[in-house]
Amino acid sequence: MTLRGDTPEEVIVLGSGTSHGVPMIGCDCRVCTSADPRDRRTRTSLFVRTAGVRILIDTSPELRLQCVAHGIKMVDVVLYTHHHADHVVGLDDLRRFNWLMRTHMVVRGTVETLERVRRMFPYAFADDADYPSAKPSLVMEPISDVPFQVGAATVLPIPMMHGKLPVLGFRFGRFAYCTDCNFIPAESLDRLKGLDVLILDALRRRPHPTHFNLEQAVEMAQRIGAERTYFTHIAHELGHEETNADLPDGMALSCDGLTLTFD
Ligand SMILES: [Zn+2]
Ligand SMILES: [Zn+2]
Ligand SMILES: [Zn+2]
Incomplete structure (x- = not known):
């Protein structure tokens, strides 16, 4: 096991x-009405299987649909990148994993993130449920910027702004996931050296106060220098095929269902 952790399966x-x-409610733009399935994007979330541990990163509003669509039947732990609603509000669907796994779900994030999640879902932490499966059974375990274990897997947090x-990104061996960011400090860039694959935030072409736009994301991806970079958290302004045609070699938009395996 290395400091940077095991590379996922x-x-x-x-x-x-x-x-x-994408499509957005009430939008008739080219991408929102596109027939290309890769232009249909549910809210940002990731599944990682590593060292025999099944990790869900964030609980998006479409968590149930995502798990059904991609055959996710078991999750051992949830990691939160941050508390924004698009990353959290599917939390109630974790009830299903409580049932399937016959145990509570361990939920990890920074102290601040976990506190915000607790305030967003007071019923999940109250003792007044009518019956056991009426609320998710969760155990919160805070993490910081130091490497931590999830079962046999070592995970390296990547602090970002x-x-x-x-917010936190996460590195698993030669793979790292960095969504919802527009600044990566030098110490975190050090933690992103030697990657096979990076998934990085790239919202749209126009600038945004809290997300990398495509130009900034490409620049950051070049600086980090992973062999391959996929972009995520994509808005309706970026059509999948036309955007990919313009991107440098080794970079592409991700899409729902994109599956990566590592040798
Ligand atoms: Zn649109
Ligand atoms: Zn966010
Ligand atoms: Zn977000």
């Missing part, structure tokens, strides 16, 4: 869309 992009999803909000 499998990574599945469960959702690659920005907070509104999302506007003014500190």
Whole structure:
């Protein structure tokens, strides 16, 4: 085991869309009406299988649909990148894993993130449920910027900024996942050296106060220098095929269902 952790056996992009999803409600633009299935994006979320541990990163509003679509039947732990609604509000669907796994779900994030999640879902932490499965059974375990274990897997947190909000990316061996960010400090860039695959936030072409736009994301991806970089948290302004045609070699938009395996 190295400090940077074990490289996953499998990574599945469960959702690659920005907070509104694509298509957006009430939008008739070219991408929202596209027939290309890769232009349909649920909210950002990731599944990682590593060292025999099944990790869900964030609980998007479409968690149930994502798990059904991509055959996710077991999750051992949930890691939160931050508390924004598009990353959290599917939390109630964790009840199903309580049932399937016959145990509570361990939920990990920074102290601040976990506190915000607790305030968003007071019923999940109250003792007044009518029957046991009426609320998810969760055990919160805080993490910081130091490497931590999830079962046999070592995970390296990547502290980043999302506007003014500190958030975490996560590195698993030669793979790293960095969504919802527009600044990566030098110490975190050090933690991103020697990657086979990076998944990085790239919202749209126009600038945004809390997300990398495509130009900034490409620049950051070049700086990090992973062999392959996929972009995520994508808004309706970026059509899958036309955007990919313009991107440098080794970079592409991700899409829902994109599955990565590592040798
Ligand atoms: Zn987000
Ligand atoms: Zn649109
Ligand atoms: Zn966010």
